[in-house]
Amino acid sequence: MSKEKYKPPPFNYCDYRCERCDERDNCRVFKENQERIMDHYLKGEDPYNPDVFIKDLGNIFANTNRMISKMAEERGIDISDATSREVPEVNPEEYVVYRLAYVYFQEAHAFIKELENSGVPDAIREDFEDLTWYHTLIAAKAGRLVSGFVDDFLDEELQAIEEEGTIGVIQKGITLSSEALHHMLNELPEHLYAISDLINLLKRLGKQLQTDIHQKVVPDKA
Structure with a gap:
């Protein structure tokens, strides 16, 4: 499979903000969800009724199971004994890229809570929403990235495409969060140090993504 011939579908690099996405017309997941909602109407x-939603979720899982089984069959993989196979575990804390993302999440979360308690000015409402949305997504996607380092289900080329999509989401989150923080800095000079620290963490995370996503944390010497 050639990267030049294969363009990953939009949901491979999704940040779950469909209302802001330019790829909705090309996204099978978005289309199927809209069709599901329309069918219920x-x-x-009510597509959002808990009973209806649970039933839909069951159908989604069943379809996913069929897709996985078909993919495994095409690759000559027997998944009937999958439960007996030992799945390698990854400690995300071993990787610098995840450590940076998680530290950012913790500091951003504390800052967000502080603003919620003191009140968010209207002038930065959209920036606050971006910061809130992406601070969890960045950490979650960083965890997904490092967990894939031991995933032997995909071949090297598909693994590279998967990593590229995940990194793309993280980088998008970094860019939009950095822009939001710079705007907030103008409106919240009293939070200069907290905002500057968050911007610096995002810069370090972005640099780590560009240099070495596999770098491990050096253990402290006793």
């Missing part, structure tokens, strides 16, 4: 059902 046509039947006079």
Whole structure:
């Protein structure tokens, strides 16, 4: 499979903000979800009713299971004994890229809570929403990135494409969060140090993504 011939679908690098996405028309996940919602409305059902949603979730899992089984069969993989196979575990804390993302999450979360308690000015409302949305997503995607380092289900080329998509989401989060923080800095000079620390962490994380995503944390010497 050639990267030049294969363009990953939008959901491979999704940040779950469909309302802001330019790829909605090309996204199968978005289309299927919209069709699901419309189908329920046509039947006079509330697609957000818990019972309806749980039933839909069951159908989604069943379809996913069929897709995985088909993929495994095409690759000659027997998944009937999958439960007996030992799955390698990854400690994300061993990797610098995840450590930076998680430290950023912790500091950003504390800052967000502080602003919620004191009140968010209208002038930075959208920036606050971006910061809130991406501070969890960045850490979650960083965890997904490092967990894939021991995933032997995908071949090297597909693994590279998967990593590229995950890194793309993290970088998007870094860019939009940095822009939000710079805007907030102008409106919240009293939070200069906290905001500057967050911006610096994002810069370090971005640099780590560009240099070495596999770098491990050097253990402290006793």
